[in-house]
Amino acid sequence: xxxxxxxLIGLIAAVFTTSSFFPQVIKIWRTKQTKxxxxxxxxxxxxxxxxxxxxxILINSFAIIVANIVSGLLVLFVLIFKLVNRKx
Amino acid sequence: xxxxxxxLIGLIAAVFTTSSFFPQVIKIWRTKQTKxxxxxxxxxxxxxxxxxxxxxILINSFAIIVANIVSGLLVLFVLIFKLVNRKx
Numbered sequence: 001x002x003x004x005x006x007x008l009i010g011l012i013a014a015v016f017t018t019s020s021f022f023p024q025v026i027k028i029w030r031t032k033q034t035k036x037x038x039x040x041x042x043x044x045x046x047x048x049x050x051x052x053x054x055x056x057i058l059i060n061s062f063a064i065i066v067a068n069i070v071s072g073l074l075v076l077f078v079l080i081f082k083l084v085n086r087k088x
Numbered sequence: 089x090x091x092x093x094x095x096l097i098g099l100i101a102a103v104f105t106t107s108s109f110f111p112q113v114i115k116i117w118r119t120k121q122t123k124x125x126x127x128x129x130x131x132x133x134x135x136x137x138x139x140x141x142x143x144x145i146l147i148n149s150f151a152i153i154v155a156n157i158v159s160g161l162l163v164l165f166v167l168i169f170k171l172v173n174r175k176x
Contacts (some may be wrong), residue, residue, distance in 0.1 A: 006146045009143045010147075013137075013140040013143055016132050016133070016136030017136035023126050023128060024126075024129070038111050038112075041108045041111050041112070044104050048102075051100050051104060052105065055151065058089060058097065059094060059098075
């Protein structure tokens with residue numbers, strides 16, 4: 001299989017796993033509620049995303065880099081909302 | 089950086105992102121409740137995991153293969169519980 005086709009499979013994978021974060025982000029944006037959100041889960045996800053991004057850069061995988069930049073931003077959004085809500 | 093060190097970074101990433109699924113699995117196991125679980129999210133995650141697994145096999149990435157086998161099993165557990173609960 002050509003490198004372009006392999007990278008295409010990676011990008012399809014990225015679209016599915018990244019888009020799975022959207023329902024949670026939209027729900028928080030609408031309701032402004034984060035009480036039932038597990039901070040531990042999202043902190044673990046954030047650390048993991050940073051490591052995957054480093055890994056993607058080291059093995060030159062475009063799919064892994066793109067997937068983890070987008071996922072990282074979505075996870076960061078959830079964590080910031082969770083922190084802001086804690087103060088109010 | 090050596091290939092072994094790069095793979096180690098991938099495996100650390102895998103531990104963090106995979107372990108972030110555990111709180112949800114444990115919660116479902118204890119409460120047997122899946123009402124608030126988004127089926128769409130977990131189906132997207134399942135499809136994405138299958139594509140990542142294929143991608144990992146094609147680029148020979150041990151970290152991606154291990155991460156997606158374990159995550160896939162955890163996501164499958166959540167989906168099966170969700171389906172079983174719907175019937176009862």
